[in-house]
Amino acid sequence: MAQTLQDAGKALKSLVERLKGQKVAVLGHMRPDGDCIGSQVALARILQASGIDALCINRDRVPPNLTPYAEGVTFLQGENYQADGRVAITVDCADASRVGTEVLSKFPTGVLANIDHHASNPDYAQVNIVVREAAATCHILAAAALQEQLPIDTLTAKNLHLGILTDTGRFCYSSTTPEVFEIVAQLIRKGASPVEANFHVFEQESRGKLALTQRFLSTIRFHENGKICSGEITQADYQATHTTKEDKEGLVEFPRSIAGVDLAVLFEEGHDGIRGSLRGRNPKLRLDLLAGKLNGGGHVLAAGFNMLGCKLHTDRDRILNIIAEHYREHLAE
Ligand SMILES: [Mn+2]
Known part of the structure; x- marks a missing residue:
């Protein structure tokens, strides 16, 4: 040992x-x-x-x-x-x-x-x-x-x-x-x-990754006065850009890198539900606990969730509400 x-x-x-x-x-x-x-x-x-x-x-x-x-x-x-x-x-x-x-x-x-x-x-x-x-x-x-x-x-x-x-x-x-x-x-x-x-x-990214990034960036939305930033990817995005879920790597860094954003969220709609990535800068956010509320887990500043059976058009707002409520409990002044 x-x-x-x-x-x-x-x-x-x-x-x-x-x-x-x-x-x-x-x-x-x-x-x-x-x-x-x-x-x-x-x-x-x-x-x-x-x-x-x-x-x-x-x-x-x-x-x-x-x-x-x-x-x-x-x-x-x-x-x-x-x-x-x-x-x-x-x-x-x-x-x-x-x-x-x-x-x-x-x-x-x-x-x-x-x-x-x-x-x-x-x-x-x-x-x-x-x-x-x-x-x-x-x-x-x-x-x-x-x-x-x-x-x-x-x-x-x-x-x-x-x-x-x-x-x-x-x-x-x-x-x-x-x-x-x-x-x-x-x-x-x-x-x-x-x-x-x-x-x-x-410096070896594919053109497909660039196209996937464009589509992801077009979905970016801000919540809680700009403190939370989310973006999303669907299976249709992968198909249209000839990419796979390997290519979502790093995309959550875009919302995370914006001034004023405390919590970045990437939604990925799959065939069986919505997976998500959560990224934060302040340990007080306890993203591990937030992920736990969404059938997931992880670290204090980086966690993931997995909402089986969910679809973006029906469940996105409900999940965002859980995220925003957690944010207000843990960090908002
Ligand atoms: Mn390692």
Whole structure:
């Protein structure tokens, strides 16, 4: 069990020793993001450098814009993996279920090691390297590998930088400490490229995403004297713009970024109901509690809800009233 970055270094080093002679599967979470892919590739390459047979398995594909980061490592989608006695290590998974049941079922002996930074992680593996104050799983791996002088080649450095870049919101969130910048400086010296990462991560949007954004912005409405801002997406929007729900990523940042807005809401009407994202800036808003009133959950400043059987034209105003009432109870002067 490791809970600090310093302990994580020792724990990673002894994990590498323990895995020698074994075959390893590095598992990431469903709908993988930059920290997931980055930590999978970095760990697989660190293991391979010690002669360990390691590959990466995810339920979902590597996002197309991140495929340059996955070169040099084998990535399998769960359905293409025939169980061959590999031991499982999860990265960036707050819970084993984040891997997806189909993939997890191929590892009947469970998860050997769990490397993660989510506060809610219940230490579900035999070996748990969970540093809750770390900015990213890649932050843990980078600090550990640097401390223990495990090999970090150019591609490994690029992947570690990728995860820290994305999980800190381009080095903007409160997790962006001087120590994070010191580690990133070392990664850049080892070949990580901020320019290249910016291009792959932030400048590869599709035209469909742009069209979806236009449609979303055309639905923006303000409530409670501009303190609450909402926008919405329907299945018709996805069809018209040839996009999928993956493309709604980031849209809620538009209402959140407007001066005076305390609470941003994204409604997504699906076939079975309305899903929603809630984003706030003030912890007093307790969006986790608000989401709870709407059959959802999450964090204090970022939460989601899921109103089964609801439609925007019949239920939007009712849901907005619940949101506005919660807002008035928690924040309005
Ligand atoms: Mn992460």
